[in-house]
Amino acid sequence: MLRFTALILLCAATAAVSPAWSQTPAQPIFATTKVEGTDNVYIFRYLNHQAMFVVTSAGVIATDPIGYVRREASQVYLDEIKKITSQPVKYAIYSHHHYDHIAGGKPFKDAGATFVAHTRAKERLAQLKDPHTVLPDETLQRKRTITLGDTTIELSYVGLNHSDSTLVMRLPKQKILFAVDFIPVGSVPGRGMIDSYPLEWEGSLKRVLAMDWKWLIPGHPAPGDRLGTKQDVQNLLAMLQDMLAEVREAARAGKCWDAAEKEVKLEKYASVPGYEQNLPFVVRRYCGLWGRGT
Numbered sequence: 017m018l019r020f021t022a023l024i025l026l027c028a029a030t031a032a033v034s035p036a037w038s039q040t041p042a043q044p045i046f047a048t049t050k051v052e053g054t055d056n057v058y059i060f061r062y063l064n065h066q067a068m069f070v071v072t073s074a075g076v077i078a079t080d081p082i083g084y085v086r087r088e089a090s091q092v093y094l095d096e097i098k099k100i101t102s103q104p105v106k107y108a109i110y111s112h113h114h115y116d117h118i119a120g121g122k123p124f125k126d127a128g129a130t131f132v133a134h135t136r137a138k139e140r141l142a143q144l145k146d147p148h149t150v151l152p153d154e155t156l157q158r159k160r161t162i163t164l165g166d167t168t169i170e171l172s173y174v175g176l177n178h179s180d181s182t183l184v185m186r187l188p189k190q191k192i193l194f195a196v197d198f199i200p201v202g203s204v205p206g207r208g209m210i211d212s213y214p215l216e217w218e219g220s221l222k223r224v225l226a227m228d229w230k231w232l233i234p235g236h237p238a239p240g241d242r243l244g245t246k247q248d249v250q251n252l253l254a255m256l257q258d259m260l261a262e263v264r265e266a267a268r269a270g271k272c273w274d275a276a277e278k279e280v281k282l283e284k285y286a287s288v289p290g291y292e293q294n295l296p297f298v299v300r301r302y303c304g305l306w307g308r309g310t
């Protein structure tokens with residue numbers, strides 16, 4: 017059964033305002049919550065973005081500073097960590113190169129954290145020179161395991177998907193995964209489609225399904241702040257495959273771009289949050305693929 021009851025999950029969320037169709041009541045601006053069943057894994061949420069951090073016996077491993085929508089978010093994030101532990105933040109790991117998740121790392125840098133990202137993220141950020149985004153100190157291409165105190169975190173590149181620089185972060189002991197934007201939990205992908213790699217995206221979802229984990233922490237809150245599961249990944253994969261096939265038919269009938277955007281509907285997914293608003297993004301991206309080969 018599809019369990020799409022989430023509020024919209026947009027990579028490029030630009031405002032604190034919940035989408036009109038969201039059923040989620042007003043929330044505080046930020047919150048820090050310990051992941052149930054663990055004694056050291058936390059989610060920090062600020063507005064509609066969230067990051068994971070892990071408190072170990074030898075320091076803290078933090079992810080995504082999320083200081084883009086509001087600059088103060090990353091300082092709040094660091095202050096929240098300090099309320100939980102006196103251990104220093106040793107690592108700040110970027111999920112991918114998009115500013116809405118990784119801008120604002122200066123407080124973490126000043127606190128002595130080593131920044132880690134995919135090689136392509138560093139290359140891209142070096143080109144863009146965003147004054148609010150810290151360049152990674154260390155990079156990886158495929159895989160890296162970081163052990164800090166009693167905790168191990170495994171960083172994996174699973175191929176092209178929503179970006180070309182996405183790292184999946186896995187805590188083997190806790191069977192937890194942190195993955196951002198290419199696995200929206202319980203919604204139709206929207207703006208995150210814009211610069212995506214649709215064919216390769218499917219392969220990266222299959223690689224994630226083959227990994228050993230139970231719970232997924234997404235980069236944007238899921239309905240009721242629930243964690244994602246492998247079923248969510250399977251649902252997303254099926255939905256993307258259906259949409260891909262539908263737009264291929266429209267493209268081969270010469271309907272891309274405008275006619276396809278007006279005509280393509282996938283009623284099967286009409287009740288999935290984000291359907292109405294996000295379908296045009298999906299059709300446009302797949303029209304690029306099937307109509308142009310891009």
Ligand SMILES: [Zn+2]
Pocket residue numbers: 027028112114178179196197208
């Ligand atoms: Zn993104």
